[in-house]
Amino acid sequence: SPTLVWFRDDLRIADNPALTAAAERGAPIVALFILDEESAGMRPLGAASRWWLHHSVESLRARLAERGVPLVLRRGAAGVVVRAIVRESGASAVFWNRRYASAERAIDSELKSGLRSDGLEVQSFAASLLFEPWTVQTGAGTHYSVFTPFWRACQALPAPRLPLPEPQLLHPGSAGVQRIVASDTLADWNLLPTAPDWAAGLRETWTPGEPAAHDRLREFVATDLPLYDQARDEPSAGATSLLSPRLRWGEISPFSAWHAATGAGGSARFLSELGWREFAWHTLFFFPNLATANLRAEFDNFPWPQPDAQALRAWREGNTGFGIVDAGMRELWHTGHMHNRVRMITASFLVKNLLIDWRIGEQWFWDTLVDADAASNPFNWQWVAGSGADAAPYFRIFNPELQAKKFDPHGLYVQQWAADASPLKIVDLGLTRKAALGAYDVVKRSGRP
Numbered sequence: 001s002p003t004l005v006w007f008r009d010d011l012r013i014a015d016n017p018a019l020t021a022a023a024e025r026g027a028p029i030v031a032l033f034i035l036d037e038e039s040a041g042m043r044p045l046g047a048a049s050r051w052w053l054h055h056s057v058e059s060l061r062a063r064l065a066e067r068g069v070p071l072v073l074r075r076g077a078a079g080v081v082v083r084a085i086v087r088e089s090g091a092s093a094v095f096w097n098r099r100y101a102s103a104e105r106a107i108d109s110e111l112k113s114g115l116r117s118d119g120l121e122v123q124s125f126a127a128s129l130l131f132e133p134w135t136v137q138t139g140a141g142t143h144y145s146v147f148t149p150f151w152r153a154c155q156a157l158p159a160p161r162l163p164l165p166e167p168q169l170l171h172p173g174s175a176g177v178q179r180i181v182a183s184d185t186l187a188d189w190n191l192l193p194t195a196p197d198w199a200a201g202l203r204e205t206w207t208p209g210e211p212a213a214h215d216r217l218r219e220f221v222a223t224d225l226p227l228y229d230q231a232r233d234e235p236s237a238g239a240t241s242l243l244s245p246r247l248r249w250g251e252i253s254p255f256s257a258w259h260a261a262t263g264a265g266g267s268a269r270f271l272s273e274l275g276w277r278e279f280a281w282h283t284l285f286f287f288p289n290l291a292t293a294n295l296r297a298e299f300d301n302f303p304w305p306q307p308d309a310q311a312l313r314a315w316r317e318g319n320t321g322f323g324i325v326d327a328g329m330r331e332l333w334h335t336g337h338m339h340n341r342v343r344m345i346t347a348s349f350l351v352k353n354l355l356i357d358w359r360i361g362e363q364w365f366w367d368t369l370v371d372a373d374a375a376s377n378p379f380n381w382q383w384v385a386g387s388g389a390d391a392a393p394y395f396r397i398f399n400p401e402l403q404a405k406k407f408d409p410h411g412l413y414v415q416q417w418a419a420d421a422s423p424l425k426i427v428d429l430g431l432t433r434k435a436a437l438g439a440y441d442v443v444k445r446s447g448r449p
């Protein structure tokens, strides 16, 4: 009887341990993807994420179909849907790759024990992180809160395994299964924007799906990796991998990225960026409320004023009068992506010059980034805000004009995205800096350093 492979944040065929194990089991495979907007605690996807998901699932579905495997699409609470598909398909085994956010873990562990007690074989695999969170521990048996020792500890573990090749999926029984199990169509899910259709910039910028992810990795390693260390901080250099949405959706695995980079002579810097991704996910694993609660509790005393709606709007729309901030926010709106250095500058501007709570900025990025993920986004916002793990000290306040001079010295990036923006500055950098430091004093005085 069939093996059910439940796809989640792993929309790929190569280096997919759950799929490979299903192929080795030798029975027909039914693949499943669930749009779960019902289970308790699931964070609703942002609009840019929904756009990416639509196209990535479309690509996966076509590629699995070419290999004789039906991808069934269903909407609903995952626990209910998986049980229904097991019944409808007669599957006797259910395989998936692990997830690390808390609501998802609760769903998975409840299902695993429930299905096992019904006599099914259930297996979960490590696929989305290079190191499982519970394997990286301090000498005292706790998790790390500082990156450098965390990454050193990771590197002392056995090296990340080699990526698995594409499994052989063709099975004579697959067609029969395909007929039994009904599927939604992608159109039923309304993931794409209609009126207005704001996704033209996303379509121009990206090709979601596994083949394009591998093409980009190959191209990056061949042409950009040698320049990465020197040029990664310049937003106009185009020297970074642009792999983040592909890793977010699992079109490519971190193992593939790791080995492609090390095989090409590597860049310790690039590998350590993959390490920051691990660190963010491990932090979420041990601190599930990362998107809503300050990691450093003393920041609960931060006296956020009532957010200035006009300033917030100017920030979102890229109308602050600070070229690099406006360029970043416009790049984000147009492409669903923003260069890392500029993410830091725009986030710092919101939190420290506009004194707007990091959670409001995090939510905007969540909605507009194609790579928004449950760990990296809140983790990095908290890093900028000073409330996070191994965070930038609060009092180190970026000056967007000096940052622009340093990282966009010829103004190419600002030219590209904000040439027509107004130079009318919405705040005074000196005064707002003072106000931010004054607010931070309350945190310091609260007596919990």
Ligand code: FAD
Pocket (backbone or CB within 6 Å): 232, 240, 241, 242, 243, 244, 245, 247, 248, 273, 274, 275, 276, 277, 278, 280, 338, 339, 340, 341, 343, 344, 347, 365, 369, 371, 372, 373, 376, 377, 378, 380, 381, 384
């Ligand atoms: P590269 O420089 O090529 O890096 C390679 C990979 O390493 C990235 O694809 C990413 O997976 C990982 N990586 C690099 N830097 C970080 C980092 N600081 N934290 C975690 N992973 C990292 N990244 C996301 O993937 N999703 C997010 O939602 C996200 N939100 C962010 C919010 C803020 C405020 C900031 C400052 C950063 C955020 N980042 C996020 C991290 C980083 O900006 C992006 O990963 C990076 O810009 C993606 O571009 P790239 O793939 O070309 O990066």
